[in-house]
Amino acid sequence: MAGHSKFKNIMHRKGAQDKKRSAMFSKLSREITVAAKMGMPDVDMNPRLRLAVNAxxxxxxxxxxxxxxxDKATANEGDEYEELRYEGYGPAGVALIVEALTDNRNRTATNVRTAFSKNGGNLGASGSVAHGFDRLGLIVYPASVGDExxxxxxAMEAGADDIQSDDDNHEIWTAPDDLHEVAGALEKALGEAETVKLAxxxxxxxxxxxAQAGTLxxxxxxxxxxxDVQTVWGNYDVSDEIAEKLGQD
Incomplete structure (x- = not known):
């Protein structure tokens, strides 16, 4: 089950810099509100809300x-958001999947298309790159939680499908429908995870x-x-040396 971790290269982590912390919290809050509106405002009864709160x-x-x-969802306050997914290609033919929550799909589509076109990419049609990815549940623990x-x-006891460990993290992968159950079992065994989400x-x-990494x-x-953009996933592999040199490690 074990192997070399690629998580930091397939998900663009948000909010690493302090100046982005407020924006990160805003995006997390939006997901929590949407999840609570779509189901019960109780983490024990609403798997999506539990994932959002854990994140x-x-x-x-x-x-x-x-x-x-x-509370904003319970009071039926705030804007109504819809979930959108955009797919496209970046520099070096890298495939990217962009997940968004928006109250104005025209604004979001324009902004995402502009970001691609101005930075060496091309926005594709729905389904143009998703076939090259697997939809899975992902649970991430820091290496400090214990050895591999x-x-x-x-992870095996909890019913996970795969685990990949490196010096920084343990990534545990599950079937999408098993994510809530596996995450709950792991929380009892290892404590709260750093990341619990569909990936x-x-x-x-x-x-x-x-050169390509800089543009990417x-x-x-x-x-x-x-x-409006919640998460960006990609199939790129950037070496630690290049990432560090470009200040992205």
């Missing part, structure tokens, strides 16, 4: 912020050189800066 906790979002987002053997035993895992990755990161940052 917020993993980013150290204050409990008061989380509760306010849930300990996490492997816990797009690439079937094959594309190695990107330094500009595209990812442009997408990330859009308030």
């Amino acid at each position: 917020a906790k993993g980013q150290s979002m204050p409990k008061d912020n989380i509760q306010r987002a849930i 053997e300990k996490v492997l035993d816990a 797009w895992k690439p079937q094959v990755t594309v190695e990107v050189d330094e 990161f500009k595209l990812l940052d442009a997408l990330d800066d859009d308030d």
Whole structure:
């Protein structure tokens, strides 16, 4: 089950810089509110809400912020959002999947298309790249939670399908429908996870050189800066050396 981790290369992590922290919390709050509106405002009865709350906790979002987002849904306040997915290609033919929550699909479509076109990419039709990814559940723990053997035993006991560990993280992969159950079992064994979410895992990755990586990161940052964009997944593989040199590690 174990193997070399590629998680940091397939998901563009948001909010690494302090200046993006407020924007990150805003996106997390939006997901919590949408999840609470779509089901019961109770994490024990609403799997999507539980995932959203766990994601917020993993980013150290204050409990008061989380509760306010849930209360907003209970009071039927705030805008109505719809989920959108965009697919396209970046530099070096990298495939990207962009997940968004928006109250104005025309605005979001224009912004996403502009980000692609100005940064060496092309926005494609729906389904143009998703066939190269698997839709899976992803649970991430920091390496500090324990060694690979300990996490492997816990993951197998919880019913996970795969685990990949490196010096930074343990990534545990599940079938989408099993994510809530496996995450709950792992929480009892290992504590709260850093990440619990549905993910797009690439079937094959594309190695990107330094020049292409610089343009790719500009595209990812442009997408990330859009308030409507929640997550960007890609099949790119950038070496640690290049990522560090470009300030993205």
